Amino acid sequence: MKSIYRGLIVAVSGPSGVGKGTVLAKVEELLEKANPGSVGHSISVTTRAPRGQEKDGVEYYFRTTEQFEQMIADGKIVEYDKYVDNYYGTPSEPLDEMLSKGQDVLFDITIEGSLALNRKFDTDTVTIFILPPSMEELENRLRGRGTETEEKVQKRLEQARNEIKRAGEFEYIITNDDLDRAAGDILAIITAEKLKASKNISAVEELL
Numbered sequence: 188m189k190s191i192y193r194g195l196i197v198a199v200s201g202p203s204g205v206g207k208g209t210v211l212a213k214v215e216e217l218l219e220k221a222n223p224g225s226v227g228h229s230i231s232v233t234t235r236a237p238r239g240q241e242k243d244g245v246e247y248y249f250r251t252t253e254q255f256e257q258m259i260a261d262g263k264i265v266e267y268d269k270y271v272d273n274y275y276g277t278p279s280e281p282l283d284e285m286l287s288k289g290q291d292v293l294f295d296i297t298i299e300g301s302l303a304l305n306r307k308f309d310t311d312t313v314t315i316f317i318l319p320p321s322m323e324e325l326e327n328r329l330r331g332r333g334t335e336t337e338e339k340v341q342k343r344l345e346q347a348r349n350e351i352k353r354a355g356e357f358e359y360i361i362t363n364d365d366l367d368r369a370a371g372d373i374l375a376i377i378t379a380e381k382l383k384a385s386k387n388i389s390a391v392e393e394l395l
Contacts, residue, residue, distance in 0.1 A: 192381045194227065194286035196308055197373065198294045198301035201317035202347030204328040206363045207295045210317065213370035215293055218377075227285030227292045232264065235273040248278060266296075266303035279307060286311050291377065298353055313380050315373060316357040320364040322347075 197214075201207050215226050232248040234255050243249045250258070255274045258264045267276030277300070285292055286308075294304065305312045319325035325347060329340050354360050359376050363369040380386075 192289055192386065193311065194288065194290040194292060195377055195380055196282070196286070196292050196294065196304055196312040197315065197377060198296055198304045198312055199315045199317060199373070200296060200298045200301045200350075200357070201363075202319070202325065202350045203343050204325050204332075204347070205317045205319050206328070206366070206369075207317055209366060210363055210369045210373065211293045211295050213366055214373045217370060217374060218291060225290060227282075227288070227290030229277055229282055229285075229292050229294065231275050232258065232267075232278050233273060233275045235275075265307045266300045268297075268300075277304070282308070298350060298356070302356065310385065313359065313376060314357040315359045315361060315376065316354040317369070318351065318354065318360060318362045319347075320362060324364075 197211075199207050199211055218226050230244065230246070230248060232250055232255060234250060234252045235247075237243070237247075237249055241247065241249075252274065255264070255267075255276070258278070259267065259276075263279050264276040265279045265282065267274055269275070277294075282292060294300070296304070301314045305314050319328070322344070326340070326344060329335055329343055335343065361369055361372045
C-alpha cells in the first residue's frame with residue numbers, strides 16, 4: 188500500500204556506547220514488519236576508491252574530490268566529514284526522492300550531522316537524542332566491548348559528557364534503559380510527527 192504521507196528523516200544522535208545502532212535496527216525491523224518497503228536507505232558519497240567488489244550506487248556513490256567539492260558548492264551534500272583525506276557525505280537528491288515516495292530514512296549520525304539534516308530538510312526531519320540510563324551504565328557498556336584501552340574509555344566518557352550537554356538542541360530526548368521501550372518511543376515519535384496538522388492540511392482541503 189502506497190503511503191499517503193511524505194517520508195520522514197529520523198536523525199538519531201547520542202554518545203558512543205548508548206546503543207543508537209541497536210535501537211534503530213529494532214525500529215527498522217518494526218517499521219518493515221508493519222509496512223514492507225517503508226524504510227529507505229541513504230547511500231553516502233565518498234571520494235575514496237572502491238574496495239573489493241564494491242559498486243557505485245550500492246555501497247557508496249564514488250566521486251572524485253573535485254566532483255564532491257562541486258556537489259558541496261551546488262548544495263547537493265546535506266552534511267559531510269573528512270576521514271584520512273577522503274570526504275564522506277549524505278547526498279540530498281536521493282534522500283529527497285525516498286521522502287517523496289513516503290519512505291522513512293533512519294540515521295545513526297553525529298550531532299552536527301543531525302542538525303545539518305534538520306536545517307536542510309526542516310519539516311521532513313525529526314531529531315532525537317538518546318541518553319544512557321546513567322553515566323555508570325554507559326561506562327559499563329564501553330568497558331563491556333572489551334576493545335577499548337583505559338585511556339580510550341576515559342576519552343569517550345569525556346566526549347559523552349560534552350555531547351550530552353547538547354541534548355537540548357534536539358526535538359526529542361529518550362533514555363535507552365530498555366531496547367523495546369526505546370524503539371517504541373521512536374515509533375511513537377514518528378507516528379506523532381506524521382499526524383501533525385501541518386503535514387495533513389491537504390486532507391482537510393480535499394474534504395472541503
